[in-house]
Amino acid sequence: MIRGMDASLPLRVAFDHVCAPGGWLSPGVLEIDGTGMITDVRSLRTDSMDARVEVRPGFALPALPNVHSHAFQRAMAGHAEHRSPGHASDSFWTWREAMYDVAASMNPEALESLAALLFVEMLESGSTAVAEFHYLHHEPGGIAATPATAYSDAILRAATRVGIGVTLCPVLYLHGGFDKTLEPRQLRFGHRDVAAFVDLWHELDAKVEEVPHARLAIAFHSLRAVRPDEMHRCLDALGLARTGDTTPVHIHVAEQPLEVDDCLRATGKRPVELLLDENLVDARTCLVHATHLSDNEIIRAAATGAIAGLCPTTEANLGDGLFALSPWLDAGGAIGIGSDSQISVDPLEELRLLEYGQRLVHGQRCVAAQSDTLHVGDLLWTRAALGGARAIGQDVAELAPGQRADFIVLDGSHPRLHSHGVATIRDAAIFSRSRRSVVRETWRAGERLVANGRHRESDAVLTDWASIHT
Numbered sequence: 001m002i003r004g005m006d007a008s009l010p011l012r013v014a015f016d017h018v019c020a021p022g023g024w025l026s027p028g029v030l031e032i033d034g035t036g037m038i039t040d041v042r043s044l045r046t047d048s049m050d051a052r053v054e055v056r057p058g059f060a061l062p063a064l065p066n067v068h069s070h071a072f073q074r075a076m077a078g079h080a081e082h083r084s085p086g087h088a089s090d091s092f093w094t095w096r097e098a099m100y101d102v103a104a105s106m107n108p109e110a111l112e113s114l115a116a117l118l119f120v121e122m123l124e125s126g127s128t129a130v131a132e133f134h135y136l137h138h139e140p141g142g143i144a145a146t147p148a149t150a151y152s153d154a155i156l157r158a159a160t161r162v163g164i165g166v167t168l169c170p171v172l173y174l175h176g177g178f179d180k181t182l183e184p185r186q187l188r189f190g191h192r193d194v195a196a197f198v199d200l201w202h203e204l205d206a207k208v209e210e211v212p213h214a215r216l217a218i219a220f221h222s223l224r225a226v227r228p229d230e231m232h233r234c235l236d237a238l239g240l241a242r243t244g245d246t247t248p249v250h251i252h253v254a255e256q257p258l259e260v261d262d263c264l265r266a267t268g269k270r271p272v273e274l275l276l277d278e279n280l281v282d283a284r285t286c287l288v289h290a291t292h293l294s295d296n297e298i299i300r301a302a303a304t305g306a307i308a309g310l311c312p313t314t315e316a317n318l319g320d321g322l323f324a325l326s327p328w329l330d331a332g333g334a335i336g337i338g339s340d341s342q343i344s345v346d347p348l349e350e351l352r353l354l355e356y357g358q359r360l361v362h363g364q365r366c367v368a369a370q371s372d373t374l375h376v377g378d379l380l381w382t383r384a385a386l387g388g389a390r391a392i393g394q395d396v397a398e399l400a401p402g403q404r405a406d407f408i409v410l411d412g413s414h415p416r417l418h419s420h421g422v423a424t425i426r427d428a429a430i431f432s433r434s435r436r437s438v439v440r441e442t443w444r445a446g447e448r449l450v451a452n453g454r455h456r457e458s459d460a461v462l463t464d465w466a467s468i469h470t
């Protein structure tokens with residue numbers, strides 16, 4: 001286990017303000033046991049029990065889980081912002097060509113150093129846990145890696161090194177499109193059949209057991225890459241088909257209009273409609289993007305408890321379109337946020353852009369606000385923490401007994417925050433921004449991994465990355 005900068009477990013730690021499920025505690029105390037789980041959250045008592053507890057400055061809040069990451073794509077951030085030669089316009093599909101080139105260049109060593117750098121960026125920006133949607137399984141051409149789990153091992157080593165709680169989502173990827181075989185460049189993502197993938201999953205299950213704060217989930221790349229009958233067979237074979245199972249199941253859906261049209265042509269149904277009709281959407285499902293949904297799909301999918309995995313900066317970068325946030329929230333839909341292509345690694349920026357996209361299109365302000373939560377920052381933060389924790393299958397939804405002690409501390413002395421109290425602190429953290437981060441500390445399982453905005457491994461990780469990625 002990674003040791004904290006100053007934490008020795010179990011511990012009692014107090015802050016000027018602690019965001020508890022029932023409201024702010026000012027000052028508040030967190031009791032954390034030897035395994036990093038919260039055993040009590042309460043207002044500071046003036047009796048002997050808390051008399052010697054130092055009250056630290058700042059606002060302690062639940063961290064924001066990152067529900068969708070492709071670590072290797074960190075290597076191409078900023079490298080795909082030019083018009084492709086010979087193309088009159090660019091799109092998701094031309095970007096995908098560049099992504100395939102980057103994927104082709106990856107080896108386990110490069111991936112590990114890149115993932116460590118990326119996970120430090122996540123911890124420093126306010127995420128303590130991430131779902132890694134991992135489809136880089138093999139060497140180029142589909143040749144088996146040595147060992148077969150080499151690329152997943154690289155992700156797990158990077159997560160262990162820097163202390164992020166990783167939910168590894170190995171991806172089943174069987175086809176190159178509706179009724180298409182895998183293209184040569186997709187072979188390193190693919191599997192021969194469901195059985196081969198099931199073997200890999202079982203191997204990973206044993207490995208993840210050994211990694212602190214990690215868990216194994218599953219992902220289907222998309223309906224382009226996996227048919228519903230293959231999803232059912234896979235879940236059956238893994239023993240994950242039973243009602244009540246809570247293993248997260250992630251899938252890219254309806255990111256691009258062309259994908260919806262292709263699905264309609266091939267199956268007669270829209271992607272989410274098809275998944276719903278096949279009983280493949282429930283409360284453990286993370287519908288990544290879910291950008292192009294009909295009104296009926298929104299009502300039906302939201303009612304299942306499925307989480308919409310939203311990645312606003314990537315969706316903007318790729319020209320995907322705009323998620324129907326208000327109808328989804330009005331239908332009781334759950335949300336989580338992700339950094340996806342890693343062009344930005346900052347959950348506060350994802351939340352800001354999520355709201356701003358709506359304002360630009362609808363000509364209104366405070367679009368995400370609901371009648372019971374009028375502050376946009378409060379609503380987005382709370383929903384992204386609750387939905388995000390469920391999407392990644394880790395107990396990090398709120399600062400409450402039985403949850404892991406994962407939280408961030410906002411710097412109350414930051415010029416952007418100093419005039420704010422608990423009523424507007426989340427609004428300010430999201431919507432009042434300057435170059436310097438407002439995230440002063442990040443704690444994972446009761447251990448402080450980030451202090452003064454810097455992860456303790458940040459210099460070493462950067463040096464290692466720079467020595468490999470020249």
Ligand SMILES: [Zn+2]
Nearest residue numbers: 070133252340
């Ligand atoms: Zn993705």
